[in-house]
Amino acid sequence: MTESEIPKEYNANEVEEKWMENWNLSMYHFNWGEDTRPQYIIDTPPPYPTGNFHIGNALNWCYIDFIARYKRMQGYNVMFPQGWDCHGLPTEVKVEETHGITKNQVPRAEFRRMCRELTGGNIDKMRKTMLRLGFSVDWSNEFVTMEPSYFVKTQKSFVKMYNGGHIYHEDHPVNWCPRCETAIAFAEVEYDARQTKLNFVHFDKVDIATTRPELMAACVAVAVSPKDERYKEYVGQTLTVPIFGQKVPLIEDEDVEPEFGTGAVMICTFGDKQDVRWWLKYGLPLIKAIDKQGKMTKAAGKYEGMSLAECREAVIADLKAGSFLYDQKPLDQNVGLCWRCSTPIEILSEPQWFVKINPEGILKAADEINWYPEYMKVRLQNWTGTMEWDWCISRQRIFATPIPIWFCKKCGEVMIAEESWLPIDPNENTPKKACACGSTEFEPETDVLDTWMDSSITALHVSGWESEHELRLPAQIRPQGHDIIRTWAFYTILRSLALEGKRPWDSIMVNGMVLGPDGHKMSKSLGNVISPEEVTAQHSADAFRQWGAVGGSTGSDVMFRWKDVVSASRFLQKMWSIYRFSMSHLKDFKPEDAENFPLDSLLPIDRWLLSKLNRLVDTATKELDGYQFDSTFKAIRGFAWEVLADNYLELVKGRLYGEDPEGKKAARYVLYTTIRTLSLLLAPFIPFFAEEMYSRFSSESVHIQAWPAVDESLISEEAEAAGEMIKEITSEVRRYKSDKGMALNSPLKKIEIYNVKIDTGDIAGATNSEVELMEGAPSFEYVPVEVKPNMGFLGPRFRKDAGAVVKALQAEDPAAIEAQAASGKITVTVNGEAIELEPGAVEVRKEVISGGREVDVLDIKGAVVVIVR
RNA sequence: GGGCUCGUGGUCUAGUCGGUCAUGACAUCGCCUUUACACGGCGGGGAUCCUGAGUUCGAAUCUCAGCGGGCCCA
Numbered sequence: 001m002t003e004s005e006i007p008k009e010y011n012a013n014e015v016e017e018k019w020m021e022n023w024n025l026s027m028y029h030f031n032w033g034e035d036t037r038p039q040y041i042i043d044t045p046p047p048y049p050t051g052n053f054h055i056g057n058a059l060n061w062c063y064i065d066f067i068a069r070y071k072r073m074q075g076y077n078v079m080f081p082q083g084w085d086c087h088g089l090p091t092e093v094k095v096e097e098t099h100g101i102t103k104n105q106v107p108r109a110e111f112r113r114m115c116r117e118l119t120g121g122n123i124d125k126m127r128k129t130m131l132r133l134g135f136s137v138d139w140s141n142e143f144v145t146m147e148p149s150y151f152v153k154t155q156k157s158f159v160k161m162y163n164g165g166h167i168y169h170e171d172h173p174v175n176w177c178p179r180c181e182t183a184i185a186f187a188e189v190e191y192d193a194r195q196t197k198l199n200f201v202h203f204d205k206v207d208i209a210t211t212r213p214e215l216m217a218a219c220v221a222v223a224v225s226p227k228d229e230r231y232k233e234y235v236g237q238t239l240t241v242p243i244f245g246q247k248v249p250l251i252e253d254e255d256v257e258p259e260f261g262t263g264a265v266m267i268c269t270f271g272d273k274q275d276v277r278w279w280l281k282y283g284l285p286l287i288k289a290i291d292k293q294g295k296m297t298k299a300a301g302k303y304e305g306m307s308l309a310e311c312r313e314a315v316i317a318d319l320k321a322g323s324f325l326y327d328q329k330p331l332d333q334n335v336g337l338c339w340r341c342s343t344p345i346e347i348l349s350e351p352q353w354f355v356k357i358n359p360e361g362i363l364k365a366a367d368e369i370n371w372y373p374e375y376m377k378v379r380l381q382n383w384t385g386t387m388e389w390d391w392c393i394s395r396q397r398i399f400a401t402p403i404p405i406w407f408c409k410k411c412g413e414v415m416i417a418e419e420s421w422l423p424i425d426p427n428e429n430t431p432k433k434a435c436a437c438g439s440t441e442f443e444p445e446t447d448v449l450d451t452w453m454d455s456s457i458t459a460l461h462v463s464g465w466e467s468e469h470e471l472r473l474p475a476q477i478r479p480q481g482h483d484i485i486r487t488w489a490f491y492t493i494l495r496s497l498a499l500e501g502k503r504p505w506d507s508i509m510v511n512g513m514v515l516g517p518d519g520h521k522m523s524k525s526l527g528n529v530i531s532p533e534e535v536t537a538q539h540s541a542d543a544f545r546q547w548g549a550v551g552g553s554t555g556s557d558v559m560f561r562w563k564d565v566v567s568a569s570r571f572l573q574k575m576w577s578i579y580r581f582s583m584s585h586l587k588d589f590k591p592e593d594a595e596n597f598p599l600d601s602l603l604p605i606d607r608w609l610l611s612k613l614n615r616l617v618d619t620a621t622k623e624l625d626g627y628q629f630d631s632t633f634k635a636i637r638g639f640a641w642e643v644l645a646d647n648y649l650e651l652v653k654g655r656l657y658g659e660d661p662e663g664k665k666a667a668r669y670v671l672y673t674t675i676r677t678l679s680l681l682l683a684p685f686i687p688f689f690a691e692e693m694y695s696r697f698s699s700e701s702v703h704i705q706a707w708p709a710v711d712e713s714l715i716s717e718e719a720e721a722a723g724e725m726i727k728e729i730t731s732e733v734r735r736y737k738s739d740k741g742m743a744l745n746s747p748l749k750k751i752e753i754y755n756v757k758i759d760t761g762d763i764a765g766a767t768n769s770e771v772e773l774m775e776g777a778p779s780f781e782y783v784p785v786e787v788k789p790n791m792g793f794l795g796p797r798f799r800k801d802a803g804a805v806v807k808a809l810q811a812e813d814p815a816a817i818e819a820q821a822a823s824g825k826i827t828v829t830v831n832g833e834a835i836e837l838e839p840g841a842v843e844v845r846k847e848v849i850s851g852g853r854e855v856d857v858l859d860i861k862g863a864v865v866v867i868v869r
Numbered sequence: 870g871g872g873c874u875c876g877u878g879g880u881c882u883a884g885u886c887g888g889u890c891a892u893g894a895c896a897u898c899g900c901c902u903u904u905a906c907a908c909g910g911c912g913g914g915g916a917u918c919c920u921g922a923g924u925u926c927g928a929a930u931c932u933c934a935g936c937g938g939g940c941c942c943a
Contacts, residue, residue, distance in 0.1 A: 653903095
């Protein structure tokens, strides 16, 4: 053991910076080659490179890092890769903002360059935060979705799925954001409550109510409920749409709510999703009244060129003028919004690329995966069960993976790139062969892929898909937030099944969201945002990580509270004091001394501690295997603080400072073993602190050591009971001193212990008093005062009569019951019937009364302690 | 409107496939500067476990209804 000065105060920042500089990060690398260790591949979430690694990411990464470090110590070949999910609208929006342009004002390639530049800078910033938090990322397996080395795989996956019949191109209604001018998937639609007006309009035969008068030009039918008697006579006839004059049928459908509005609803192409359902169901015509910019088309007649809002106003004015509009009522409704820019979405019918969804396969795979926590699976199942449309994967943007497709100018056929041509941008390259019709003239596909097409193959990518390595699918675990179960988890399962016919992972661990100190979701507008950097600056990475571990159970939302971080820092200081104290007694202790230590020289309280320690290792291992970080860390912290510091250390001080060489040796052995084991147990959670602890035991990093094994032979009920008695007696004496207003180290004349055979040396040391173990029975009265029934025994046996038995027992004299119990049999009369009970059916509480002596008597679990003042 | 989840001392929380003094933290009060730690130690007070009904010998725990949060969605 190296001797070095250990400062009184733990300087977290100094220690953390030291290890950040000194750690060789290659110790975290995954070995792709031959390896006897089982693989443990983590399909980590690639964050969106906003430049800000926020606290929600940080919580997610804490969980991942706990697992990665634990599994490495358990002897797994662990991969903790780091990805960056670069493509997508936010970056385009940011670039448009900072350069004051829109995407169409600069050449495509130039716009992409600007996006790449911004993204690269953001990734650098986020990497820095991750290193500061001590995450054991395997940087040799970093991936960046905008790099050709990654998007070649995205394109390959597209080509394979197209050729496998999973992808098709079709004119189909899609959610459309008129601001971003792109189609978006259902997963990208958010809903918000808005107030609007319900307009009541006379058609020629019936009255309808609509929230979308601007879509009257696209009205293709009117529907009523089949139960509605008011309109029965007109069903099947045609109606005339006011102003626009088109003739539309009146149809019946069960989905119409008779109580809503007038009970007659206008079906347009398309006002909402329900319109699409009816449109498909009844094969209605398609009138495109809105264009991609959200402006009215030629189909809107004189309203052509107006925005939706302008058109709405104009139509309402005209309806009023023509006396068609007869009422308006306010209505609360939820409007679908683009999740990126909050613009209300429209539903347009445009040619798009779709991935077919196979709900049965996904549900089956979901069942094969272990979910932590289990109930999160339901979210995926519900989502999967309610899918109505296939997944729209084309986007009309620029900064994304190009779709490797051309259309033949002559025959219109699709030309898909061959895998050997990839990566490729069809806008910059032409196909390397002619169309089947012989033409070599092509039109490139300008649409690009949904970003989820990039990120839904991460499981495949990290498992070595389409690389020089063999495929290692399934990965072992997917750690992610519950907010993206219906997107990332869903799509990943879909793609893994479509491309490899396998589930992507063995397990999925779902983390909750981080809420602000006020209990609300963190958001800039609420002003409750806290960054990981703020926490590390004011406290430390290890304190932050403890908050991550104990803030809440896995899967539940976690509130950020500064006081959690403060108490985490306090634990670091407490642990440091324990460490400092222990090390001061281990100056000349050598690891070899521990190897063949004669265990029979241990004293009872030593055995007690080692039994507790091994139980702790057992608990920690089991809890970590179930990804329960809060209970793991709380168990470790509780052991260190309450068991080790508050009791063991106090009890062995007498020996450590004393002259008995055997007793001292035993205490040192126990301290060494315990402190070393604690450094290992703490390593996954507080890697900097644990490394600092371990550095005085070895020149090797704690993070490449083996996780401690449980020594079953040291776990012993008897050892614990004996130690517990010593601890109890000591703490009763302390309580006694506290009650009497005495200082805890003030000596008592004598302490006499009756009824138990225990080791008294450590009690004497801890109480600073003479302790004597007494033979025979104490000479005072010993009065049974209460009969406590054992319900776990009585309930199941007597059922309905249990209450009566309890009453009968309590009516008896406790002394009589005690006497009967001592004889081995208790008889009570219940409802005139004699019932026999075993002694175990009751517990008799006794009080000890001092008989005339100038002493105080404490009764501790059967032991009697006499204090002579 | 649907699904999931939660409702435990002042605050936060453990316990939740039923067993009778409900865990811990923070806060609070009292005592103690004892040779690792006052960012400490010892001790005390403080909860009809959201409400109502039901099942049961027995409910924080199971069932139903209601009220109230949160999340995901229509």
